[in-house]
Amino acid sequence: MTISRATAAHGGTIGLHGIKKRFGSFQAVDDVTLDIRSNEFFTLLGPSGCGKTTLLRMIAGFELPTEGRVLLDGADISGLLPNQRPVNTVFQNYALFPHLSVAENIGFGLKMLGRPKSEVGAVVADMLKLVHLEGRGDHPVTQLSGGQQQRVALARALAPRPKVLLLDEPLSALDLKLRKSMQIELKRLQAETGITFVFVTHDQEEALTMSDRIAVMSEGQVRQVGTAREIYDRPADRFVADFIGETNFLTGTVERTEGRRATLRLATGATITAGLPDTATPSGAVTLVIRPEHADLVTAGAGTMDGTLGDIVYFGTDTHYHVHLDDGTDFIVRRQNSRAGSEGDAPETGHRIGVRFSDNAAQILKD
Known part of the structure; x- marks a missing residue:
């Protein structure tokens, strides 16, 4: 089933302005300001305890900000109860009613809103098609697989056509x-419904x-906001670079800059060029980031630096x-495997080896 943009729900624009949340002396969220666009799939990503779920709960209304405002389409909803907000949440444990059928679970929210029985039936039928569970409406949810139960939870949350759908690590x-299959399904559902999705995860690949x-x-703060490519290729600081995927860090000294590039001397003695951060021009000793797939192994002495293969x-x-x-630095090189490759040509542990990377592979991190 494909929902046209004409009949799809209109996603809401979320504004978080100076949001702080304290639990006693603990600062869970520290002065977060974010604008989440209408119809956007927006992800809050970070390690456990970073404040992402607390931020999601403040959008939902389950927690109130200690300071700051939560806006939806420009209106301040900070003081509204959860059931007064056009927002639904899908939780990690799905929270389905085991004594109800699939269709009854999906239609539960609509029934509580007092919608006519005919409308509830029509919406439930639409939702079953949307999540590819046609013919399962009469089945008990306890007889479904984990993936099917997750689809029921999504359908139940989408049925009232909220402006915003919040997803707290549902995969x-x-x-x-x-999980990989459901990642594709979630993105499809967001595109077809036009609802703003706010997704919480600690999984970088999911994000x-x-x-x-x-x-x-x-630690309760937003370190960087951007597209997946922007965050992966141009991390704002060391934390982001280290958290998103595997990363190599090298130290060097800036010798000169020209435009948005700099010439540096590495601790190994090699001279390279590297990109500068978007908003700064560092000098002196700096840290560089190089992704493992942007480097290669070569014969010792023929690359940028040498070492021993571990x-x-x-x-x-x-x-x-x-x-x-x-x-003394550890460095990872990632090579894509190919059936055409010869296993006999692969380097061996303990051998001397060189590492080479192109000038545009390295980026200087902002202090």
């Missing part, structure tokens, strides 16, 4: 293959796969080579 209980934009959080980790799609550089 964490699923196995890897099903990169589904999101229009991502807010990376740490662990070799096979991941199926690619192989990670851990190199102990001569200056």
Whole structure:
């Protein structure tokens, strides 16, 4: 089923202005300001305890801000109860009613809103098609798989056509293959319904796969907001670079800058060029970030720096080579595996090896 934009719900624009949340002396959220666009798939990403779920609960109304305002389409909803907000939430445990059928679970919210029985039936039928559970309406939810139960929870949350759907790590209980499948389904549902999705996760791959934009959080603060590509390729600071995917860090000294690039001397003695941060021009000693897939292994002496090859980790799609550089730094090189490759040509643990990367592979991090 495809819902046209003409009949789809209109997602709401969320404004979080100077949001702070304290629990006693603990500062869970510290002065967060965010604008989440209408019809956007927006993800709050960060480690456990960073404040992302608390922020989500303040949008839902389950928690009230200690300071700041929550806006929806320009109206201040900070003081409204959860049932007074055009917002629904899908929780990690789905919270389905085990004594009700699939259809009864989906229609429960509409029934509580006093909608006519004919409308409830029509919406439930539409939702069953939307989440690909046609013919399962009469089944007890206890007879469904974990992935099917998650779809019922989504359908129940979408049935009243909220302006905003909040999702609190809803995929964490699923196995890897099903989780990847549901990532695609969630993105499809958001695109078809036109509802603003705000998704909470600690899984970087989930965030990169589904999101229009991502807010990376740490210790109650937002460290960077941007598209998946912006955050991965141009991290704002060391925390973001280290949290998103695997990352190599090197130290160097800036010798000169020209435009948005700098020439540096590494601790190994090699001279390279690297990109500058978007909003700063550092000088002196700096930290550089290089993604493992942007480097390659070469013969010792023929690259940017040399070292000894340590662990070799096979991941199926690619192989990670851990190199102990001569200056004591550990560096990872990622090579994509190919059936055309010759296993006999692969480098071996303990051998001297060189690491090479192009000038545009390195970026200087902002202090």
